[in-house]
Amino acid sequence: MRILLIEDNEELAGTIVDRLRVEGHCVDRESDGNEANDLLRHSLFDIILLDVNLPGKSGYEILRSLRARGDATPVLILTARSQIDERVVGLDAGADDYMVKPFDFRELLARCRVLARRRSGTASNIFVAGGLSFDRAAKRAIVAGKDVDLRAREVQLLEILIDNLGRMLTKEEVADKLYSFDESPSMNAVEQIVTRLRRKLHDTPLVIKTARGLGYMAYVADDE
């Protein structure tokens, strides 16, 4: 993956870059907000790791102009401020995830993998995770080389889950996305569709986690 790290602290930046390179990623690093902003105008990356406090432009400003240009590259915010309010600002500004310093490198890598998965699942038509391969255009899922028989709602649900990998969706959110405005969704129906899809994807690394009272979250087990 091609990753851009925007971080002004030399020590921290050095360790992150080293760690990511060890994992086999291609890492660029910027320490100045303005320069990073200019770079993002011309170059494409798979993931951006963005510090908030930067010389020149702040992380939020960079993020805002990135999204304003219509660039959907996943952004993971790195911040030393623990107050939730500011995190929300970051997410509202269009960030995909955030981590508070100091963070565990393993957790950082895990989050990056989730973002990359989500990005590839959305950007390309083919989503691959272990033995599972899902073709959005053809609405076909193949597990271990065999076609899986998916109903229309199940295909829709799979798309929704892939678009929101690693993110908790409430049952109501799922229902709203599954059903059009004039259909009246029943929560039981949603539960049944989830159960059926989970059974059909049982042997794949794509896990649909249910948290009762909260909702559903899909993640790829191999990644962790």
Add this chain to the structure above:
Amino acid sequence: MALGFMALLLIISLLLWNYARGAANRTYDLLLAGAALAVLERVSPGPNGPSIDLPSSAMEILALAPDDRVVYRVFSPDTGVITGTTDLPVPSDMALQATPVFFDAPYGDPFRFVLQGRQMNSPDGRLWVAVQIGQTLEARHAQQLSLFLNGMTGLAGISLIGLGFVWLAIRRALSPLRQIEADLSARSPGDLTPVEEASPSEISGLFDAINGFIVRLDRNLKLTEGFIADVAHQIRTSLSALQGHLSLAVDSKDPKKMHARLVRAELQAERTVRLTNQLLANAMVIHRSDRATLKPIALKPVVRDTVAEMLRDSRMRKIIVTFDADQVADGEDIVIADALSIREALRNLIDNAIRHGPPDNTIDITLGIEDDALALKVEDAGPGIPEADRARATERFTSMRQDTAGSGLGLAIVQAVVDGHHAKLRFGTARKGGLSVMIAFPRAIGRAATSLFIIIALALGLVVPDGAVAQTITIFSATDTPAMAPVIAEFEARNPSVTIVYEEYQTVALHKAMLAGAAPDVVISSAMNLQVDLVNRGIARRLDMPEAEALPEWSTWRSELFGFTFEPAVIIYNSELFTPEYLPKEHRELANFIRDNAITLEGRIGIYDLRGSGIGYLFATQDAEQGMQSQRITEILGQSGVRTFCCTSDMVAATASGEISLAINVIGSYAMSLAAQDPRVGVHFLSDYNLVMARSAFIPKIAPNPAAAELFVRFLISEDGQHVVATQSQLIPILEVAEIESWAFSQLRAQKGSFLPIRLGPGLLTYLDNLKKSNFLEGWDASVRRSR
């Protein structure tokens, strides 16, 4: 400031100027009044009308104002000026009265006049004689100016002295403040001993407040110092361990041992990171509970979002999490709280479960209602905390297990949040065997919902303030029900929300009931003296009604008691026995008339029983005020075997049937209405004077429904109400209602000049004095019962 003082000075000057004029007028009006009295005293009837022997004392009294000119005249409205200046001015609307009337009028120079009249008996009957005396204003003006200047001088002196005292007092009162100022500004920041100063009691509260604050500051500082010492110790220890592992790793020659050291160093670094994070969180939570950051928030979304956020952590993949808030409806989860602190507490509880429990732990989060509290419960299936250790679990730096890298701060943070929210923290054993932690927040919903309901209800008009709700008012009244029924019916028709309960009383019984503490909404009675007595006791409510301005002055008192009928005392007679011409014309002829017809009238005259009838007593005493002849009449009535009656209707009936021939001082309203229907009953007015009483109403201060009661009284005296009285009841309205033609009204108009209204006021109290009353009634008994 100066402007305000000038304005104040101006106002005081104006007030003082007016006061001085009033005082000067009062002083010199006494001279005028004294002179007028002296003159009137010397008026006497003569063969050619009244005459006057002008007393020298009158002029001497007036001469006490030496520089003023004097004019005077004595006159009778009937016979013209008797003596003095003929063309003295009198305001056109002024009626002759027995009390002195003062007024200013120009007569060349400005003059002040007194006008006072007196009724006297003459061979031609009763007639008015009046004196008018005028005086120029020099002495008054001099007096006014002198009073004003003296007042202003005194005021100025006192103001200056007062200002001096104020200045001294302020300096003296504030001197302890200057000492505090010096004390506080000279202090080093670390000196937190209390301020010691003998303070005057007025500002001892301030001293207590300052010292109280210093004590709290000191305590807080000591706590902070303790915390910092703990933190320093913890972080240094942790960093030392990290440093130790790293330096051993650097020195190690064996790559395997070096790797092992590094692994331990990394673990130690992890602990240090967590410790630091927790310390910062703890400080943040404590800091936020100090500041007033609490506001009403919905707890459910805060809990849900926090858990959803934590689920992104890859450590939670295998952990089963449930959230149950079904017991709490939306809107029932409002607590006064700080969302950030609650997130921190919940995060620590979940983190504890992850850290201390198995990788496939189950965490059940429940939001429920327990009694008056909103209970947030976090339960897990981990090892839990033994019951014996729970009490010290929330102490700082007390980690229950060394092997799980606990900082010993998680539950301390939770405890701090709980304390900052006035919530309760309870530990228990979870259903799945692990620890159960419950935080019970006091609910804001109870109070808020109630007040919200009231606001909404008010907005919808469900709860209507006093006024438009159906009301019942109770009237206690000494007036025949049929006489009042039409008025009440009309009032109820116009005010559908008000229902009237009417209770009829005799005048004396009503008076007694009121003295005993009865609480009707309106009290109505014909006994003016008893009504005045009640109002004089201060039990009536003051009513500011625009309608009352139209009432004659004699029929209201203190804006509390209002007369609403006009009821002359009349003589009724059996018209088959007498013709009107045969009856006496004046009071003084009445005695002779009875004596002349002694045989025919023996046992055939009716009067009220004064002991049972309030109205009878009122008329009798007012007659006695008019002169000696009433005593004579009473005696002659006694000799003629007069019969006493309780009430008007009985007397009218007896007269109609011929049982009696004549009844004296009967209430004219009833008599005239009955006479209009029964030709055998005649109504006779005397030409010298006819007493007039007014039926009056007041609202007691303790009336249960004063607003509705006021509506009723306003209606009674309004033009509409008076019209109903005139047209539909047998009573006679106090206002002259135009366009009504009836026998009774034409009779009244014909007698207009002879009416002598009884004035509502303290004058009626004279005959209510116990001794005076018993003397009067004994005299009456002696006269009336002599025949028996």
